[in-house]
Amino acid sequence: MIRAADPSDAVAIARIYNQAITDGSYATCDLKPVSAESRIDWLKQHQPPYPVFVWENQLGEVIGYSALSPFSIRPSYRSIAEVAIYVDQAQRRGIVGGRLLIHLMKTAKKLGFRALVALILEKNQSSFEAAIGLGFQRVAYLPEVAKMKQQWEGVIWVQKDLTASSQ
Template sequence: MNEDGRVQDILIRDATSDDAAACAAIYGHYVETTVATFELDAPSVATTAERIAGCQAGHAWLVAQTDDQVVGFAYGTKFAERAAYRWAAEVSVYLDPEVRRGGIGTALYDVLLPRLTERGFQVLTARIAQPNDASNALHARYGFERVGLLRRIGFKHDRWVDVAIMELELAPPAVSPAEPR
């Protein structure tokens, strides 16, 4: 890190199955110690590898690497299963707690959001457990707007948790949008 706390020399690249252990470790921290995700059991390395492959097949999963170590990841995935939702994607970002607020989330979204736009997605969504000032600010920086709040929608770590729904329109509405790639 440099003097202002930002991480230098960040490589953003497509995730591979070789990154599954690092991604599982980062995500496992959030599963086990926070309400940032509503999963109750941390996924295995094998499950994480399957998730990476699934995202890569139709959306995107990126990792941030510094000094040959994966320190964060971001992905776009299906918003919902129904076919009419295929132009929407849900995005998430998770960082090693040691590098939070070092610019890595921004670096990941600087690559992820244009990639999803290029692939023909029209709308991005993010679900953010509240309170989460850092994630709210990251998404707002990219133009995401809060479009809803699900009150007491999840119960984890002995408390009820609200979830903000944020949305970003990537393209103006089209009468006949091209299929996302």
């Protein structure tokens, strides 16, 4: 079940995010684990129209989350949001990430966003393929911009147009 996140989800959100940092999945450019307290602050920063959602399984455990964030501080970009999706490592390769992204796309359109963007590390092929499969298009490639594990990594930017009538 997908629902709006609240501060009580901060521990699970931090756990899932920290998996993405430490498991070698190349799902984030962060290098150090985050605390649950920092995720409470992060949740407070996600004020309308930038929601955070969690996927709760039948046991009531949070196994994934998604968020819309501002793309830029410049006011002319307010119609664009950046997406983030993170899934518990035991649930990857299932439907959780895709369903969270579909839910985020529908929500963003209802909120009046014209486009969504995501920055995906080049080595994270599964996330790239999932985004492309849901209608995102590759719009930019930044070679060797993120230094991780003593190596420079490329980042792919993808974009989803939410103004098309087929949305």
